[in-house]
Amino acid sequence: MVAGFRARVRRCRWSGELTRPGHADGAPGAGGRCVPTQAEQGVRATGACLCGGVRFEVRGALRAVVNCHCGQCRRTHGHFAAYTKCRRAALRLLSRRTLRWYRSSASARRGFCSRCGASLFWDAVGDEGIAVAAGCLDAPTGLDTVRHIHVASAGDYYTISDDLEQLAGSMAKADRP
Ligand SMILES: [Zn+2]
Numbered sequence: 001m002v003a004g005f006r007a008r009v010r011r012c013r014w015s016g017e018l019t020r021p022g023h024a025d026g027a028p029g030a031g032g033r034c035v036p037t038q039a040e041q042g043v044r045a046t047g048a049c050l051c052g053g054v055r056f057e058v059r060g061a062l063r064a065v066v067n068c069h070c071g072q073c074r075r076t077h078g079h080f081a082a083y084t085k086c087r088r089a090a091l092r093l094l095s096r097r098t099l100r101w102y103r104s105s106a107s108a109r110r111g112f113c114s115r116c117g118a119s120l121f122w123d124a125v126g127d128e129g130i131a132v133a134a135g136c137l138d139a140p141t142g143l144d145t146v147r148h149i150h151v152a153s154a155g156d157y158y159t160i161s162d163d164l165e166q167l168a169g170s171m172a173k174a175d176r177p
């Protein structure tokens with residue numbers, strides 16, 4: 001047991017910090033810098049658009065996935081939209097070259113890639129959270145889908161056939177992260 005513990009936890013030769021498995025010590029090839037694991041950096045998830053022009057990471061909790069069937073989501077995603085959500089401060093854009101914002105209503109804007117057309121973010125005015133399209137996240141996400149919302153606006157060309165909760169409209173504000 002002691003040997004196993006020692007095998008997993010060791011000190012970085014460069015920084016002297018206790019490390020997690022996968023940590024790469026500072027080396028000439030890395031410019032003398034360590035290559036910390038995502039766990040060491042506190043990164044919960046990473047994601048990108050189809051072409052890679054928009055890349056992001058989330059440092060902090062992600063809400064379970066909610067499928068939105070509203071007409072706006074269906075038009076911009078091509079079908080209903082699967083969104084997780086994080087605090088805006090937890091979302092860090094690693095690349096934003098092709099990110100554009102479309103003011104889709106008086107109360108929200110949608111972030112999309114101007115090159116590949118991916119729909120990535122739904123950003124509501126006055127909400128400290130931002131919705132992130134679950135399909136843009138890198139696997140494994142560790143997330144589950146928990147409900148459908150705006151089912152009163154669902155398209156007439158499909159049937160919701162799972163047992164998840166369905167709401168005719170939107171979620172209560174208290175349900176937001
Ligand atoms: Zn793109």
Ligand SMILES: [Zn+2]
Pocket residue numbers: 068069070071072073074081150
């Ligand atoms: Zn929607």
